[in-house]
Amino acid sequence: MKVKRIFIYGFILMNLFLMFLNHTTAIAKEEGIMEGFNASKAVAEEVNINAYVNMAHVFKNASEGREICLSLAKELGIQRKEIEDTSEKGNIQVILHGEKEQGTICVIVQSSEYEAVKETNIVIDMVYEGLVDVNTVGENIKAILKKYGKATVTSCITGSFNGKLNNAQKEKIVKNMMEYLEATEIEGLREKNMISIVGFSSKIKDYISYGGNQVNINIAMRYNAYEGKTYLWMATPLIAIGY
Incomplete structure (x- = not known):
């Protein structure tokens, strides 16, 4: 299933939430999401991994943004690629779309300069068909982005069950x-064909502050009548794609 992607808006949303990122001594969040998903017994449809780096007080022009995109594309092993540049004066946005093995990759460089305020954000959004080792991919992306700063990685696994549950x-x-992750429900939304739970697991070391609570997992399920499947999404810390 081709799930609706949210690149820029998903990045902004996660940037707001993750400014309160904290740590414990439990397992990495990427390991936690893999273990939690496997406990569901769902068929893996795709994995979305999003990483970003914020470079405060730094401005990159369109040419530099393009160079960063091409450099990252080479390190990521992107095969076929195309670049979209929608930059304006003081507001740079260069987007590279490409393919790699069983997935697609989007690299985004956003940079702004307003009076004395400068900022650059680099985003890598990867979508793989089926199931991949989220932890390995995440660590690889962190290593690639290290030259620009410390990367924040978020992940979402999409699975499915045949028929309407x-x-x-x-x-x-x-x-x-x-229960597998020893998680507590913090907030829940239950409608006719959908359920969405935001929770906290002490087994997962990263968490964010959300509504005054610690949260690090988001699970949702919804029936798709057109495809005749019930879909499952599991993300850490929050689902940032359309469902």
Whole structure:
């Protein structure tokens, strides 16, 4: 399934949430999301991994933004690529779209300069078909982005079940995943065909402040009548793609 991507807006959303990022001594969040998803017994559809670096007090012009995109594309092993430049004076945005193995990659360089304020953000958004080792991919991206600064990585795994699961079945699956990670539900949304849970697991070392609470996992399920499947999304810390 081709899930609707949110590149710029997803990045902004995660940037706001992750400014309060904290750590514990538990397992890495990428390991936690893999373990939690495996506990669901869902069929893996795709994995979305998003990473970004914020460079405060730094401005890159369009030419420099293009060079960064091409350099990252080479390090990421992107095969076929195209570049889109929508830059304006004082507001640079260069986007590179490409393919790699079983997935697609988007590299974004955003840079702004207003009076004395300068800022540059670099985003890498990867979508893989099926299941990949989220932890390995995440660590590789962090290493590639290290020259620009410390990267923040967020991940979401999409899975599915054949047919329409009733509410009790969806609740049971989510409960099993939460129990496996020893997680507590912080906030929940339950509608006719959808359930979405935001929670906290002490087994996962990273968390954010959300509504005054510590959270680090987001699980959602929804039935897609057109495809005849019930989809499952599991992300850390929050789902940043359309579902």
